[in-house]
Amino acid sequence: MKIEDEIKSTIPLDISKKITLNILYTQNVITDNFNEVLKPYDISGEQYNVLRILRGQKGNPANMCLIQERMLARTSNTTRLVDKLLLKNFVTRNVCPENRRKIEVQITQKGLDVLKELDPKVIAHDQLFSKKLNTEELEQLNYLLEKYRN
Amino acid sequence: MKIEDEIKSTIPLDISKKITLNILYTQNVITDNFNEVLKPYDISGEQYNVLRILRGQKGNPANMCLIQERMLARTSNTTRLVDKLLLKNFVTRNVCPENRRKIEVQITQKGLDVLKELDPKVIAHDQLFSKKLNTEELEQLNYLLEKYRN
DNA sequence: AACAAACACTTGTATATACAAATATAAAAA
DNA sequence: TTTTTATATTTGTATATACAAGTGTTTGTT
Numbered sequence: 001m002k003i004e005d006e007i008k009s010t011i012p013l014d015i016s017k018k019i020t021l022n023i024l025y026t027q028n029v030i031t032d033n034f035n036e037v038l039k040p041y042d043i044s045g046e047q048y049n050v051l052r053i054l055r056g057q058k059g060n061p062a063n064m065c066l067i068q069e070r071m072l073a074r075t076s077n078t079t080r081l082v083d084k085l086l087l088k089n090f091v092t093r094n095v096c097p098e099n100r101r102k103i104e105v106q107i108t109q110k111g112l113d114v115l116k117e118l119d120p121k122v123i124a125h126d127q128l129f130s131k132k133l134n135t136e137e138l139e140q141l142n143y144l145l146e147k148y149r150n
Numbered sequence: 151m152k153i154e155d156e157i158k159s160t161i162p163l164d165i166s167k168k169i170t171l172n173i174l175y176t177q178n179v180i181t182d183n184f185n186e187v188l189k190p191y192d193i194s195g196e197q198y199n200v201l202r203i204l205r206g207q208k209g210n211p212a213n214m215c216l217i218q219e220r221m222l223a224r225t226s227n228t229t230r231l232v233d234k235l236l237l238k239n240f241v242t243r244n245v246c247p248e249n250r251r252k253i254e255v256q257i258t259q260k261g262l263d264v265l266k267e268l269d270p271k272v273i274a275h276d277q278l279f280s281k282k283l284n285t286e287e288l289e290q291l292n293y294l295l296e297k298y299r300n
Numbered sequence: 301a302a303c304a305a306a307c308a309c310t311t312g313t314a315t316a317t318a319c320a321a322a323t324a325t326a327a328a329a330a
Numbered sequence: 331t332t333t334t335t336a337t338a339t340t341t342g343t344a345t346a347t348a349c350a351a352g353t354g355t356t357t358g359t360t
Contacts, residue, residue: 016276027177126166
């Protein structure tokens with residue numbers, strides 16, 4: 001469906017406007033779908049993101065700053081996000097002995113297990129959309145998005 | 151900047167994953183920028199959206215259902231969103247005499263004035279990004295996003 | 301007419317997010 | 331050494347959002 005139809009626009013839209021709306025709307029569709037994937041596991045999209053970052057650390061602890069800078073969306077509540085994960089025993093949290101201002105956050109085995117179970121579903125989610133385009137189109141879309149943003 | 155660099159990914163990403171992240175991240179960049187545009191006017195992005203929809207009604211009142219279905223993001227708080235606009239005298243709200251279940255929401259002159267002042271800034275915002283692509287690339291990006299989503 | 305179902309909207313609750321201020325620690329400067 | 335500045339994280343407050351339940355109104359069925 002064209003973006004004008006999705007938002008039931010009464011007037012024809014400029015191409016610049018169409019693209020802005022299209023990106024915003026497509027992101028909503030992706031996020032809604034992804035939340036459905038996560039729902040049975042009782043973690044939010046942002047919580048998933050933190051776990052993913054922690055796994056990427058391959059055993060090394062991550063401090064709050066590091067988590068924050070690797071997240072997609074700038075979030076001002078890394079503390080509270082980690083709190084939630086701690087309650088579910090998906091992470092551990094300790095004061096860094098070398099620099100007591102820092103907090104060392106690590107993913108637990110339970111956290112790793114949840115991610116492992118989610119992995120195939122996350123891949124399927126990504127592909128649910130991308131399978132509609134061929135390889136060349138996918139590369140082109142990726143290229144255009146980066147050019148558009150920078 | 152490539153999306154892998156933006157999120158400081160330690161591992162190479164599959165094209166499907168790159169596109170998902172790219173769309174999410176690009177949306178964040180657009181939204182952050184748009185919020186900056188709106189900041190001096192003390193309205194949120196969602197509130198702007200409602201005003202835009204109401205203006206599109208060209209004098210006809212809109213009920214809550216209509217507003218909801220024309221919004222980009224499905225939101226469960228159209229009531230509270232309209233409440234906020236009412237406090238600022240950007241809209242009026244009345245019970246529909248034909249069907250007392252419905253609420254008629256209309257934009258006020260003050261609301262129209264704010265939108266008019268915002269119009270050039272919103273256009274500039276859209277073009278800030280789209281000017282990095284030529285016409286052909288813009289059409290292609292729009293086409294690919296729609297194909298990707300459907 | 302009485303009852304049930306559908307509709308349009310509102311409200312409560314829990315959680316999320318944005319922004320600014322506060323706290324604690326470490327490093328640098330006087 | 332004391333003071334200042336920078337760094338890392340937490341907390342408070344206001345607002346936003348998601349989801350489910352609640353209220354009032356209209357429509358349809360018996």
